[in-house]
Amino acid sequence: MAFAxxxxxxxxxxxxxxxxAPALVLLHGFGSSSAHWKVLGYASxxxxTHRVVLVDARGHGKSGKPHAREAYALGLRLGDVHAxxxxAGIRQAHFCGxxxxxxxxxxxxxxxxERVASLTLVGAHPYAERFDAFAGVDGSDGDVFLAAFERFLGEPLGPEARRMLLLNDLRALCAAAIDRDSMEAGFLRLPMPVQVCVGEHDQRHVPAHRAAQAKGARFVAIPGVRHADTLNATGTLIPxxxxxxxxxxQGVL
Structure with a gap:
């Protein structure tokens, strides 16, 4: 067990x-952990072929779980990844999040x-996102938290996903539910190869596709998949x- x-x-x-081997960093989603990449077979x-680095974001998994909202600023989270x-002694890596x-x-x-050899965004886009669904939610009530999470996703969660979410430190997750500023301008200027993958029925499909088109990035639509189920589509995503x-x-992108 390693900690930075x-x-x-x-x-x-x-x-x-x-x-x-070339390094590949896998970054999980909100309410999940690096274990998800292992369970679904991505790590193996x-x-x-690669030095695979799985990271538990702060507030998640085995990493520290501050309860102060200011502890989850993007700069601090990126500092965790740099650490x-x-x-791990890695200068540069492919990133998939x-x-x-x-x-x-x-x-x-x-x-x-200079540290990012290539970038794959899965179920994500560079535009602003607000966490208004979590307004007034502090994690003290699991049912209230789950309802807020479903409002944010724009889709219902299955029983297993709900059960797994409730295993988290919900106060830490609520603190981590901060609005995300637009990174559109910088995204369009990125120098490394970029790929955008998104589920066909994910409410992020339209903005993700729009971003990929604007950037000239490789775009992969995952048929029949909503946001919460995206990583389960291993037959499409892993290849x-x-x-x-x-x-x-190989320098052919």
Missing amino acids: DHDGVPVYYDARGDVA AFER VLEA FSMGGWMALGMALQAP AIKQFIAGAE
């Missing part, structure tokens, strides 16, 4: 695969483009990510 420290917040990470699918890269993790991966690409990364490494 960023200003007193322990950040859990799991680095697996050949240390000499890539660790044969992991330094602890789902939902919140996509927001963080995009933030890394804008803040430190798409593999092909994209291979193209980036």
